[in-house]
Amino acid sequence: MAQLRIALAQIDTTVGDLAGNAAKVLDWSRRAAGDGADLVLFPELALTGYPPEDLVFRESFRSASVRTRDELAGRLAAEGLGGLAVVVGYLDSAGGPRNACAVLHGGEVAATYFKHHLPNYGVFDEARYFVPGDRFVVARIRGVDVALTVCEDLWQDGGPFAVAGRAEVGLVACVNGSPYERNKDDVRLPLATRRAAEAGAPIAYVNMVGAQDELVYDGDSLIVAADGTLLARAEQYAEMLVVRDLELSGHRGTVTGPVLGMTVERHLVSDEPAPPREAVPAAGAPGGDPMVDEEEVWQALVTGTRDYVRKNGFRTATLGLSGGIDSAVVAVIAADAIGAGNVHCVSMPSAYSSEHSKDDAAELARRVGCGYRTVAIAPMVDAYLSAVALTGLAEENLQARVRGTLLMGLSNEEGHLVLATGNKTELAVGYSTIYGDSVGGYAPIKDVPKTLVWKIARWRNAVAEKRGETPPIPENTISKPPSAELRPGQLDTDSLPPYELLDAVLADYVDRDLGWAELVGAGHDPTLVERVIRLVDRAEYKRRQYPPGPKISLKAFGRDRRLPISSRWAETAPPEAVAEHAEPAGPSPATAPDPTPLAVEGS
Amino acid sequence: MAQLRIALAQIDTTVGDLAGNAAKVLDWSRRAAGDGADLVLFPELALTGYPPEDLVFRESFRSASVRTRDELAGRLAAEGLGGLAVVVGYLDSAGGPRNACAVLHGGEVAATYFKHHLPNYGVFDEARYFVPGDRFVVARIRGVDVALTVCEDLWQDGGPFAVAGRAEVGLVACVNGSPYERNKDDVRLPLATRRAAEAGAPIAYVNMVGAQDELVYDGDSLIVAADGTLLARAEQYAEMLVVRDLELSGHRGTVTGPVLGMTVERHLVSDEPAPPREAVPAAGAPGGDPMVDEEEVWQALVTGTRDYVRKNGFRTATLGLSGGIDSAVVAVIAADAIGAGNVHCVSMPSAYSSEHSKDDAAELARRVGCGYRTVAIAPMVDAYLSAVALTGLAEENLQARVRGTLLMGLSNEEGHLVLATGNKTELAVGYSTIYGDSVGGYAPIKDVPKTLVWKIARWRNAVAEKRGETPPIPENTISKPPSAELRPGQLDTDSLPPYELLDAVLADYVDRDLGWAELVGAGHDPTLVERVIRLVDRAEYKRRQYPPGPKISLKAFGRDRRLPISSRWAETAPPEAVAEHAEPAGPSPATAPDPTPLAVEGS
Secondary structure, three states, rough: OOOEEEEEEEEOOOOOOOOHHHHHHHHHHHHHHOOOOEEEEEEOOOOOOOOOOOHHHHHHHHHHHHHHHHHHHHHHOOOOOOOEEEEEEEOOHHHHOOEEEEEOOOOOOEEEEEOOOOOOOOOOOOHHHOOOEEEEEEEEOOOOOEEEEOHHHHHHHHOHHHHOOOOOOOOEEEEEEEEEEOHHHHHHHHHHHHHHHHHHHOOOEEOOOOEEEEEEEEOEEEEEEEOOEEEEEEOOOEEEEEEEEEOOOOOOOOOOOEOOEEEEEEEEOOOOOOOOOOOOOOOOOOOOOOOHHHHHHHHHHHHHHHHHHHHOOOOOOEEEEOOOOOHHHHHHHHHHHOOHHHHHEOOOOOOOOOOHHHHHHHHHHHHOOOEEEEOOHHHHHHHHHOOOOOOOHHHHHHHHHHHHHHHHHHHHHHHHHEEEOOHHHHHHOOOOOOOOOOOOOEEOOOOOOOOHHHHHHHHHHHHHHHOOOOOOOHHHOOOOOOOOOOOOOOOOOOOOOOOOHHHHHHHHHHHOOHHHHHHHHOOOOOHHHHHHHHHHHHHHHHHEEEEEEEEOOOOOOOOOEEEOOOOOOOOOOOHOOOOOOOOOOOHHHHOOOOOHHHHOOOO | EEEEEEEEEEEOOOOHHHHHHHHHHHHHHHHHHHHHOOOEEEEOOOOOOOOOOHHHOOHHHHHHHHHHHHHHHHHHOOOOOOOOEEEEEEEEEOOEEEEEEEEEEEOEEEEEEEEOHHHHHOOOOHHHHHHOOOOEEEEOOEEEEEEEOOOOOHHHOOOOOHHHHOOOOOOEEEEEOOOOOHHHHHHHHHHHHHHHHHHHEEEEEOEEEEEEOOOOOOOEEEEEOOOEEEEEEEHHHHHHEEEEEEEEOOOOOEEEOOOOOOEEEEEEEEOOOOOOOOOOOOOOOOOOOOHHHHHHHHHHHHHHHHHHHHOOOOOEEEEEEOOOOOHHHHHHHHHHHOOHHEEEEOOOOOOOOHHHHHHHHHHHHHOOOOEEEEEOHHHHHHHHHOOOOOHHHHHHHHHHHHHHHHHHHHHHHOOOOEEEOOHHHHHOOOOOOOOOOOOEEEEEOOOOOHHHHHHHHHHHHHHHHHHHHHHHOOHHHHHHOOOOOOOOOOOOHHHHHOOOOOOOOOOHHHHOOOOHHHHHHHHHHHHHHHHHHHHHHHHHHHOOOOOOOOOOOOOOOEOOEOOOOOOOOOOOOOOOEEEEEEEEOOHHHHOOOOOHHHHOOOO
């Protein structure tokens, strides 16, 4: 057996900030060295940030990445950290763009590995960017054979974990940029356990934290023994260093050359055993209490909002506060993300705004301690109505657009990022006004269904109570029936099915891509299914112009779900389900696109 | 030798309209049969429309596609067209989703082929959707061995065209959904010629026409002899049937089994030679005069606009007419696409609008014969300014947003599609107001650089003169210096470099993805390069919320160019170019994102 002290550096990097990311890797390497680590792991593409998207196509970007890697190796050595083996993700261009990681040691690049399995589903487009690697790379560090892998390599059968099982390795290092989605942490650990068994070696898994546009990374870095024992688990959403002493197989693997379609390469980094030293203090149980779902989601939204604000050079945010649940939750998320003092809420009542709405908005701002002002929209609305005849839906949408224009004006004048307050349910069925309540640079709850908005609101209030603080969201905001208040006495349920039913259909239609027969087979009411499908399909054009926001679900609107705007496909009962008079599939008049989709935008 | 009468059905299908597309295939098959054709080819994924995007993931959609194919085979036979071999693209699900084409004959599916090369670059995501085929499929039709291929198979080396060279075929049929981009037709013919030589057989290439969201298909179907002689070429942008008698090798190929990684399959469709019949009348020179670049572009924009309007169930459109060149060109495109009577222009002058602008707008509407009304924006602008203090850029943007709100109000009230009038240059540098002049369902010139806007305007006027019509665009609109007229005496050149210089840098930076050193090496002024890069990079968030519009360039904003919003990457001189004091790559303070990017939105 050989001892290896390993550190997982769970950090937040920024896309394109090569110098900043390298400085961060250097800084956390110092801390790892300070803790006596022999080996420190940084996340996938840590030097470029992840995902760099089409920046990968720039020769200038690829060569800057390689140059940054080499300079970093030199700097580590210059600071006396040359004895620490640093595994760091970067973009290589050997034989085409590569999603790579390197072992830096003694001022040199001791080994490089290129990601073998490239994800090309969901939000991932890696077949667009990278050439897959077919080398299985083992670096001997302090006498331990450490195999290198990157993210998707863990999720697919075959490839490096299968090779590891035959190549006699002491440890598999896996560097990740694995985005959060609900319950994914429940999958990670069993998966890592299975791969550890397959590899016959412990797995050290490091993931990013932070956010990049629509993706949030929750960290959840972990170490699993070959027998599946969880040896360490990092907190979610926090930058941190996990340091552990591992007793690892010191056998000296000799397998080289082709194994299962990969070429096994072995690199000697250092062969001397670790010096005798005091053990790392036992950290108690690995990881803390797991977060409940609401907390995970809340932290994802806060992290997404904070990083979007910060990485785009903003310091403050503004949003319209209606007294309703959505804007209340967004205001509290923003306050948790960037501090209540940096959140500037605007109440923009109309003639149809109820007293309780105005009171609830003011009360929320008071409880949260954020900025608050009121601008009544009647004069602007009246000015439009005097110039052009707008009625019904057009007049309802006008009110929302006046509010949007006011928020954008304040953004331009005062430099705030505008936060859009729409939830996933609204976005799905098009119950929002394009260029109205949908304006903004970022939309914190765009992937949160309405029913979950209520749940996280109650959870956040309960947390405050536990801490002895005033719950930030007024009870009336949570309990009252939701209304857009764009005409007298309006309720959401005038236009939409009850949210419990609606969200259940949406989860199956949007997130799981079920067709008509499967939806009805899952127990949803056929009339409801048809109505929901029609609403979702014809709102696609609105979603395309919606701001980005953090993905938390299996399938978020955005890169995750790519549907045509121009489409006559309408899920309907398949022919066999329509008794004898089967018609060929295709839109029936009832489900054909509305002749004026831009006019159907709810309120 | 054997004779085969072939028809290329260059048609416009609609995504998701399985029944409608099948009806269209049936209709054009009737016409082909009426012309005595033995074989008719329809485009790639003709039954589902192309590209169907994530609809491919729905089991209901895949099975509807296969069912539609089978029903179509039956209907063709029921109408007495069973003797005609019909090659039609559809979505199959044998062993995973397949980009497939089938030979329908005698009421049966006689053969199926699955696309081998799947494009996964630019606007294409086919690795996301399809499993590649590895069968090389030959159907003997009237004694001629016809090999089947789909689109990208033609563009990549290896695969079916290489196999065709060894498999003794009489003809290669290639069905396509190949989107237009400038000068692509100049590449298609030489490529087809090269592949015909490789296959040792003529190539019959059929492409779609029409448009789907951001993609326009120009048709340009063609037949090339084995020796490279162009035998037929369809007009661009027109639905049409090209019918030709081909004298083809009647040798009876016998190669089966594995060849170059594909499995050669042979299917007997019909072996009797074509009956004696009168030759198809010679059609004169193959194809007409090639279109000049301006005409190709204009037709692409008109086709894109017409199909977006039609396929989304609209009949009418509206846009703001400023008197400037962009809105003038969009109005004429719209009139050409859907008829001047269906285009409703709105002049929305402010206090800063010049007399000539108002006159030019009215004059254009008069010449085109479209609807026209005037709504002065001062009362609305004043109402906002009385409610909130907005100055400078915030006040400029307010004017644009009042106009956007007016147009959307009229859209909601009257059912028009709103057309955004921004050009590619504006979109690139962020010289537009988000939720202001950028509102709309479709943006006809979003991929047209400003300098090309002028060119196509002059071309369109010249066409009118040739036809003895009044040129639609007033000369003053073309010749005056461009201005957003959001403050007194404002000119675009106050904020932007001269358009000739700007567009030249943009073509290299945006379309060709060149880095700093390459841009400077290409002869662009370094100061200009730095300024343009900064403007382009920090306008990404605006482009994400811009409406779709027709792609005409090598790289359009949209799916073609996927860049992060949150990014600190800034193209700068690489270290070696900065003399001795090399700094690590990364943003310098001067090029770091503006602290308030939402406020830098030009006019």
